[in-house]
Amino acid sequence: MSMCNLxxxxxxxxxxxKHRQVVTTAFTNLDIHDIARTARxxxxxxxxxxxxxxxxxxxxQRVVNHWDNGWGATYNPDxxxxxxxxxxSANLAAAVADLQQESGRKPxxxxxxxxxxxxxxxxxxxxxxxQQSDQQHLLLLGTGWGLTHELFEQxxxxxxxxxxxxxxxxxxxxxxxxxxxxxxxxxxHINAT
Amino acid sequence: MSMCNLxxxxxxxxxxxKHRQVVTTAFTNLDIHDIARTARxxxxxxxxxxxxxxxxxxxxQRVVNHWDNGWGATYNPDxxxxxxxxxxSANLAAAVADLQQESGRKPxxxxxxxxxxxxxxxxxxxxxxxQQSDQQHLLLLGTGWGLTHELFEQxxxxxxxxxxxxxxxxxxxxxxxxxxxxxxxxxxHINAT
Numbered sequence: 001m002s003m004c005n006l007x008x009x010x011x012x013x014x015x016x017x018k019h020r021q022v023v024t025t026a027f028t029n030l031d032i033h034d035i036a037r038t039a040r041x042x043x044x045x046x047x048x049x050x051x052x053x054x055x056x057x058x059x060x061q062r063v064v065n066h067w068d069n070g071w072g073a074t075y076n077p078d079x080x081x082x083x084x085x086x087x088x089s090a091n092l093a094a095a096v097a098d099l100q101q102e103s104g105r106k107p108x109x110x111x112x113x114x115x116x117x118x119x120x121x122x123x124x125x126x127x128x129x130x131q132q133s134d135q136q137h138l139l140l141l142g143t144g145w146g147l148t149h150e151l152f153e154q155x156x157x158x159x160x161x162x163x164x165x166x167x168x169x170x171x172x173x174x175x176x177x178x179x180x181x182x183x184x185x186x187x188x189h190i191n192a193t
Numbered sequence: 194m195s196m197c198n199l200x201x202x203x204x205x206x207x208x209x210x211k212h213r214q215v216v217t218t219a220f221t222n223l224d225i226h227d228i229a230r231t232a233r234x235x236x237x238x239x240x241x242x243x244x245x246x247x248x249x250x251x252x253x254q255r256v257v258n259h260w261d262n263g264w265g266a267t268y269n270p271d272x273x274x275x276x277x278x279x280x281x282s283a284n285l286a287a288a289v290a291d292l293q294q295e296s297g298r299k300p301x302x303x304x305x306x307x308x309x310x311x312x313x314x315x316x317x318x319x320x321x322x323x324q325q326s327d328q329q330h331l332l333l334l335g336t337g338w339g340l341t342h343e344l345f346e347q348x349x350x351x352x353x354x355x356x357x358x359x360x361x362x363x364x365x366x367x368x369x370x371x372x373x374x375x376x377x378x379x380x381x382h383i384n385a386t
Contacts, residue, residue, distance in 0.1 A: 004358070030223050034365040041357035041364050078363050164234035165197070165378060170271050171234050172227040175371035178364070182372045185358060 004185055006130060007046035007107070008039055008139045008177065009095045012056065016145040024053055025143040027060055034174045036082040042181040045136065046102070047086050048095035060088045092140070092151075099136050107136035111155035112180065113146045114169055120160040123183040130184060139180065141173050197378055199323060200239035200300070201232055201332045201370065202288045205249065209338040217246055218336040225256055227367045229275040235374040238329065239295070240279050241288035253281045285333070285344075292329050300329035304348035305373065306339045307362055313353040316376040323377060332373065334366050 010031060013024040027049060039047045049060050064086050066072045073080045089095040092109075099107045110126070121129075130137060140147060140155060152158055162171060162179050171179070203224060206217040220242060232240045242253050257279050259265045266273045282288040285302075292300045303319070314322075323330060333340060333348060345351055355364060355372050364372070 028223075030221075030365075034368060037363045037365055038368045040361050041359075043358045043361075078361075081361060082363065162375070163380065165236045165380065166234075168233050168236075168271075168274060170230050170275065171371070172223075172230055172367070174365070174367060175227060175231045178368035178371040179375045182355070182375065187356065187358065 004043045004045070004130065005103075005134060006042075006044050006137050006139065006181075006185065007048070007099055008035065008044060008141065009048040009050050009089070009092065010035060010141050010143065010173070011092065011147060011151070012049075012051040012053075012143050013091075014148045014151065015142040016148060018145055020145070022148055023144060024051065024056075027051065027056055027143075029063065031143070031174065032060065032063055032086065033079065033082070035177055036086050037079075038174070038178050038181060040082040040085055042185045044085060044181070046099060048089045048098070048138075049086060050089045050092060050095055052090055057088050057090065064088070096138065099138060103136040105135055107138045108157065109138050109140055109155045110157050110159050111140045111147055111152045112159045112161075112176070113142065113152070114161050114171070114176075115146075116161060117152065117158050120158045122160050123180075126157075126159060127184050139177070141177055143173060197236045197238070197323065198296075198327060199235075199237050199330050199332065199374075199378065200241070200292055201228065201237060201334065202241040202243050202282070202285060203228060203334050203336065203366070204285065204340060204344070205242075205244040205246075205336050206284075207341045207344065208335040209341060211338055213338070215341055216337060217244060217249075220244065220249055220253055220336075222256065224336070224367065225253065225279065226272065226275070228370060229279050230272075231367070231371045231374060233275040233278055235378045237278060237374070239292060241282045241291070241331075242279060243282045243285060243288055245283055250281050250283065257281070289331065292331060296329040298328055300331045301350065302331050302333055302348045303350050303352050304333050304340055304345045305352045305354075305369070306335065306345070307354050307364070307369075308339075309354060310345065310351050313351045315353050316373075319350075319352060320377050332370070334370055336366060
């Protein structure tokens with residue numbers, strides 16, 4: 001099982017809603033499975049589902065347990081394997097602390113979003129850093145209308161956004177993560193013509 | 194609004210289930226929205242939702258209408274714009290005929306899946322073909338356990354699978370499409386180290 005020094009956290013708080021109010025979003029079932037399968041395919045170490053809601057944490061844990069050691073584990077072993085990297089955390093600090101305990105060193109946090117921000121790392125730069133480092137890196141993804149401004153300020157670095165060829169730019173978080181991991185972790189393929 | 198000579202069809206039939214039986218899958222709501230938003234972000238011309246089930250076609254059309262000209266159109270214009278490229282078709286032949294009528298020429302069909310198959314096009318080759326052609330190309334994606342063997346034989350060409358660095362390879366169809374479009378359509382970015 002090949003693992004890399006990259007993990008991902010999907011934050012349900014603190015994120016903006018449509019009116020730029022800071023909210024806690026509810027998790028969606030596909031955010032668990034899609035991101036777990038994608039993260040596992042690219043060899044990520046951990047996928048943290050982050051929510052401060054105790055009820056949501058319990059519900060998430062029930063879904064994960066169902067597929068990890070409940071009836072679902074024998075019904076669909078591929079899903080079990082994907083969910084084996086999932087952990088539920090109350091907040092980002094708890095996820096960071098957990099990853100630090102596992103890897104023995106504080107992880108580098110990387111905020112992501114759809115907007116251009118000054119000082120962002122290019123995909124190429126982050127890819128090279130990952131190849132040259134043995135430190136864990138934690139990609140932060142926001143649900144709803146994205147991570148709050150404060151989170152971008154607190155993160156160790158910011159990753160450049162993914163842009164399509166036109167003006168429309170509303171990638172679902174699940175699709176954005178898939179593209180990020182492909183750009184950061186995949187075996188070389190040429191997309192430079 | 195920048196458009197390219199690429200479209201996508203998500204087939205709910207003929208696809209395999211877990212036991213390699215040919216079935217018709219039910220659509221999921223996120224397959225509509227995630228793929229429409231991803232396809233629109235990358236400037237695709239059309240996104241065909243293909244199902245032979247009349248009931249499913251009607252239900253799909255209701256969801257699309259809700260966001261395209263119902264209450265949802267004013268509530269979420271971004272979603273409306275994404276869904277403006279969606280069409281519901283009874284089968285692949287109908288989707289191909291529709292795209293032929295729109296573009297004036299028979300589109301090239303491209304089967305996709307998770308398995309290695311002899312004679313597959315590389316992403317790089319298909320990217321170059323798209324850049325040099327004014328013919329429409331239609332990516333075929335299967336739900337469930339993937340497109341049937343017959344569909345791979347009938348398609349004009351086959352695209353190489355996406356591979357992660359390890360053995361586990363179970364990308365959700367939504368994530369696989371996002372990566373395909375990024376590799377085929379995105380502005381150049383270097384992933385060749």
